[in-house]
Amino acid sequence: MDTRLNEIADGVYRLSTFIAQVPPTGLAFNQFLIAGEEPLLFHTGMRGLFPLVRDAVAKLMPPEKLRWISFGHYEADECGSMNEWLALAPNAQIAHGMTAVGVSLNDQADRPPRALQHGEVIDLGGKRVRYLDTPHVPHGWEAGLLYEETTGTLLCGDLFTQYGECEATTESDIVAAAIASEDIANYSALNPAMGATLRKLAELKPRTLALMHGPSFTGDCAAALHALADDYDRRMYAKAREHGLIKEACAA
Numbered sequence: 001m002d003t004r005l006n007e008i009a010d011g012v013y014r015l016s017t018f019i020a021q022v023p024p025t026g027l028a029f030n031q032f033l034i035a036g037e038e039p040l041l042f043h044t045g046m047r048g049l050f051p052l053v054r055d056a057v058a059k060l061m062p063p064e065k066l067r068w069i070s071f072g073h074y075e076a077d078e079c080g081s082m083n084e085w086l087a088l089a090p091n092a093q094i095a096h097g098m099t100a101v102g103v104s105l106n107d108q109a110d111r112p113p114r115a116l117q118h119g120e121v122i123d124l125g126g127k128r129v130r131y132l133d134t135p136h137v138p139h140g141w142e143a144g145l146l147y148e149e150t151t152g153t154l155l156c157g158d159l160f161t162q163y164g165e166c167e168a169t170t171e172s173d174i175v176a177a178a179i180a181s182e183d184i185a186n187y188s189a190l191n192p193a194m195g196a197t198l199r200k201l202a203e204l205k206p207r208t209l210a211l212m213h214g215p216s217f218t219g220d221c222a223a224a225l226h227a228l229a230d231d232y233d234r235r236m237y238a239k240a241r242e243h244g245l246i247k248e249a250c251a252a
Contacts, residue, residue, distance in 0.1 A: 011151070050081040097117075116131040153209075203222075
């Protein structure tokens with residue numbers, strides 16, 4: 001395996017490791033480094049990927065200068081090596097929403113994390129990231145995303161997951177592949193708020209969608225978010241019908 005490095009927006013770098021052994025057709029695991037006076041790493045990767053990710057970061061900056069660590073939700077591929085990073089970078093601090101901090105990170109992180117309110121901004125010096133609570137979207141009670149305001153980059157976590165190898169960036173459709181991946185893995189925690197949450201993200205009018213498992217998308221990002229929201233609504237409607245709850249679903 002190797003970790004490939006690409007700049008997907010000004011000062012926003014995608015570090016991608018493709019693991020072919022993940023069924024059915026392999027899966028890319030992406031981290032994102034946001035450069036600035038206080039650099040931030042979004043996703044750490046699993047512990048086994050730490051040497052590869054560290055060496056990729058070293059091509060851009062001294063890894064020990066990392067200041068912030070964040071991720072979509074508490075899961076091995078998102079934060080498995082967070083303590084390795086905390087050991088390497090003495091001034092680094094994990095930043096996440098209050099739920100993740102209270103439920104997992106206060107206990108699991110080797111240094112106290114910073115709890116973020118919905119909409120709170122961290123000034124990285126040259127870049128600004130806004131924290132957004134997205135509970136259960138696509139999964140995890142503590143799920144949340146970051147929006148880099150100066151480049152309009154939405155760090156999407158597991159949203160739009162797709163299998164197989166992919167380019168670093170694309171303007172081609174990412175929704176069909178995400179729908180197919182959902183059909184394969186059923187990885188999303190379907191709930192009535194999913195569509196509304198995604199449509200709220202679309203209001204940001206992001207210019208880049210930085211996917212954890214897939215290419216970074218530089219086409220019509222708002223339209224892609226709306227289309228994915230429509231598919232989640234379709235799935236919720238189908239589940240309501242399956243369980244005889246269609247009247248309740250319609251009333252809601």
